[in-house]
Amino acid sequence: MLILECPCCGVMADETELAPGGEAHLRRHGPGSSDEDFEGYLFLRPNARGVHFERWRHAHGCGKWFLAARDTATMEVFATYSAQTAEPPQHVIDAIRAKRPDWSLVP
Amino acid sequence: MRRYSAFAVAREATRYHQGWERAWASPEPKRSYDAIIVGAGGHGLATAFYLGKNFGITNVAVIEKGWLGGGNTGRNTTIIRSNYLQDPSAALYEKSRSLFETMSQDLNYNVMFSPRGVIMLAQTEHEVRGYKRTAQANALQGVTTEFISPARVKEIVPIINIDGPRYPVLGGLWQARGGTARHDAVAWGYARACSDMGMDIIQQCAVTGVTREDGAVTGVETTRGHIATKKLGIVVAGHSGVLAEMAGFRLPIESVALQALVSEPIKPCMDCVVMANTVHGYMSQSDKGEMVIGGGADGYNNYTQRGSFHHIEETVRALVETFPMISRLKQLRQWGGIVDMTGDRSPILSKTPVEGIFINCGWGTGGFKATPGSGWAFAELMAKGHSPLTDAFGLERFREGRFIDESVAAGVAH
Ligand SMILES: Cc1cc2nc3c(=O)[nH]c(=O)nc-3n(C[C@H](O)[C@H](O)[C@H](O)COP(=O)(O)OP(=O)(O)OC[C@H]3O[C@@H](n4cnc5c(N)ncnc54)[C@H](O)[C@@H]3O)c2cc1C
Ligand SMILES: [Zn+2]
Numbered sequence: 156m157l158i159l160e161c162p163c164c165g166v167m168a169d170e171t172e173l174a175p176g177g178e179a180h181l182r183r184h185g186p187g188s189s190d191e192d193f194e195g196y197l198f199l200r201p202n203a204r205g206v207h208f209e210r211w212r213h214a215h216g217c218g219k220w221f222l223a224a225r226d227t228a229t230m231e232v233f234a235t236y237s238a239q240t241a242e243p244p245q246h247v248i249d250a251i252r253a254k255r256p257d258w259s260l261v262p
Numbered sequence: 263m264r265r266y267s268a269f270a271v272a273r274e275a276t277r278y279h280q281g282w283e284r285a286w287a288s289p290e291p292k293r294s295y296d297a298i299i300v301g302a303g304g305h306g307l308a309t310a311f312y313l314g315k316n317f318g319i320t321n322v323a324v325i326e327k328g329w330l331g332g333g334n335t336g337r338n339t340t341i342i343r344s345n346y347l348q349d350p351s352a353a354l355y356e357k358s359r360s361l362f363e364t365m366s367q368d369l370n371y372n373v374m375f376s377p378r379g380v381i382m383l384a385q386t387e388h389e390v391r392g393y394k395r396t397a398q399a400n401a402l403q404g405v406t407t408e409f410i411s412p413a414r415v416k417e418i419v420p421i422i423n424i425d426g427p428r429y430p431v432l433g434g435l436w437q438a439r440g441g442t443a444r445h446d447a448v449a450w451g452y453a454r455a456c457s458d459m460g461m462d463i464i465q466q467c468a469v470t471g472v473t474r475e476d477g478a479v480t481g482v483e484t485t486r487g488h489i490a491t492k493k494l495g496i497v498v499a500g501h502s503g504v505l506a507e508m509a510g511f512r513l514p515i516e517s518v519a520l521q522a523l524v525s526e527p528i529k530p531c532m533d534c535v536v537m538a539n540t541v542h543g544y545m546s547q548s549d550k551g552e553m554v555i556g557g558g559a560d561g562y563n564n565y566t567q568r569g570s571f572h573h574i575e576e577t578v579r580a581l582v583e584t585f586p587m588i589s590r591l592k593q594l595r596q597w598g599g600i601v602d603m604t605g606d607r608s609p610i611l612s613k614t615p616v617e618g619i620f621i622n623c624g625w626g627t628g629g630f631k632a633t634p635g636s637g638w639a640f641a642e643l644m645a646k647g648h649s650p651l652t653d654a655f656g657l658e659r660f661r662e663g664r665f666i667d668e669s670v671a672a673g674v675a676h
Binding site for chain 2: 156157170171174175177178190191193194195197198199200201202203204207209227228229230
């Protein structure tokens with residue numbers, strides 16, 4: 156069972172307590188943007204086999220959103236962190252690099 | 263190829279079964295092919311089969327990183343039906359279902375197609391309305407389905423509890439010519455037929471890169487060297503995103519784990535397939551007597567072919583309510599597959615931004631039933647550049663907002 160530490164309340168929450176919210180750090184494209192950008196924002200996903208940034212909500216706990224960096228091939232969790240950020244903070248990148256030296260953040 | 267027949271069985275019985283030949287060859291890859299299919303699941307093999315059979319293209323390789331049929335093709339619960347809502351889906355799934363009717367004869371391989379009937383239970387007023395609408399749509403599409411009463415449901419499935427405490431059965435959508443087939447046999451039958459046409463099925467060979475020049479494909483890098491081609495079909499289900507990345511484009515797909523389980527074998531007790539979409543579970547009985555059970559997919563991206571245990575618990579809990587007699591059954595095995603989900607729950611059969619690369623994916627939780635039809639249509643797309651069956655399923659539909667919304671028909675993972 157997947158267990159994530161909620162950075163908002165500190166609880167080690169198992170996945171039955173959590174609601175998955177899809178990929179994190181999407182850049183929003185709204186009215187006025189090109190069809191390509193809008194399509195990319197709504198549908199296109201890297202769907203990485205490996206390091207993946209994702210949104211979670213501590214639905215049956217404190218109720219707040221947070222983000223996680225996780226490996227989709229091994230289920231290893233690198234870090235959980237605040238949702239109040241547009242890109243993965245340095246300490247999260249460092250935590251991933253410590254375990255996946257070859258990994259790099261593609262924009 | 264030596265044909266399988268009753269005579270062949272009798273002949274071999276007299277000589278200790280030593281005359282059976284291997285069903286397919288395991289050749290070394292050549293340096294180049296007219297067409298390469300990545301992924302020897304049912305869809306990839308069916309595509310190769312119809313490239314040869316319908317279009318005479320036989321200088322073809324099917325490249326598989328594991329063993330053929332070892333992906334979702336060998337992990338699904340084998341439900342076959344065509345009672346979808348939208349016209350493009352009905353055309354594709356019904357073509358597929360009809361190809362299943364004669365598949366054993368066409369391939370000279372017993373795929374054990376069993377049109378035992380499929381019921382989708384309506385357990386809320388909303389579902390009653392939804393399935394009545396589907397039955398009407400199916401009538402216009404030429405797909406034979408019928409909305410049936412709770413009493414008729416009970417007649418077809420005596421072990422069902424139609425007065426369940428939470429969700430009594432209010433009716434059902436019944437497709438009498440739906441059913442099941444032996445999933446491995448579908449892959450094996452196509453593999454044997456492809457090999458017989460002179461195609462190369464190359465197992466234990468992973469594609470690791472896609473080579474391109476001036477926006478057109480030139481071949482694939484594999485764990486057994488570079489293989490050249492000008493026509494590449496990507497048919498890798500859950501790994502579509504990985505292949506797309508190699509080829510330099512993104513897909514509207516996310517991969518998640520979907521699980522199934524079987525019980526210990528018991529005497530025959532249910533001779534059709536029952537799907538309960540509201541409570542998220544479905545069940546049929548295999549020829550060996552096991553109850554074959556499936557349920558919901560995980561909600562988060564995952565490539566581990568395992569799945570979360572609580573989904574199994576939820577599915578079984580729901581089914582015990584609907585079928586009280588299974589409450590004492592033991593679970594024999596559980597497994598998972600990685601399914602490729604699109605936003606509108608419909609597949610993608612399409613050209614791609616790279617000239618010469620075609621993609622067949624997004625079948626998600628319900629593509630086994632589509633195996634022959636998908637191969638038929640995708641082969642046409644690869645050979646001719648378009649196919650009446652695939653035209654609506656192009657990648658551009660997401661940008662253009664022309665979804666083929668099957669989230670109701672595909673309400674449960676099947
Ligand atoms: C638990 C479960 C239950 C299901 N139940 C049903 C059901 O009842 N009815 C139904 O219609 N559908 C069902 N499905 C869905 C169905 O199984 C799939 O949609 C269908 O089998 C997909 O077939 P495919 O040939 O496209 O994929 P697969 O059989 O997965 O084949 C893809 C192949 O590509 C190979 N591959 C991947 N990457 C590479 C690479 N880099 N190089 C070379 N090869 C590669 C893989 O090894 C794999 O063999 C279910 C799925 C699951 C997981
Ligand atoms: Zn919390």
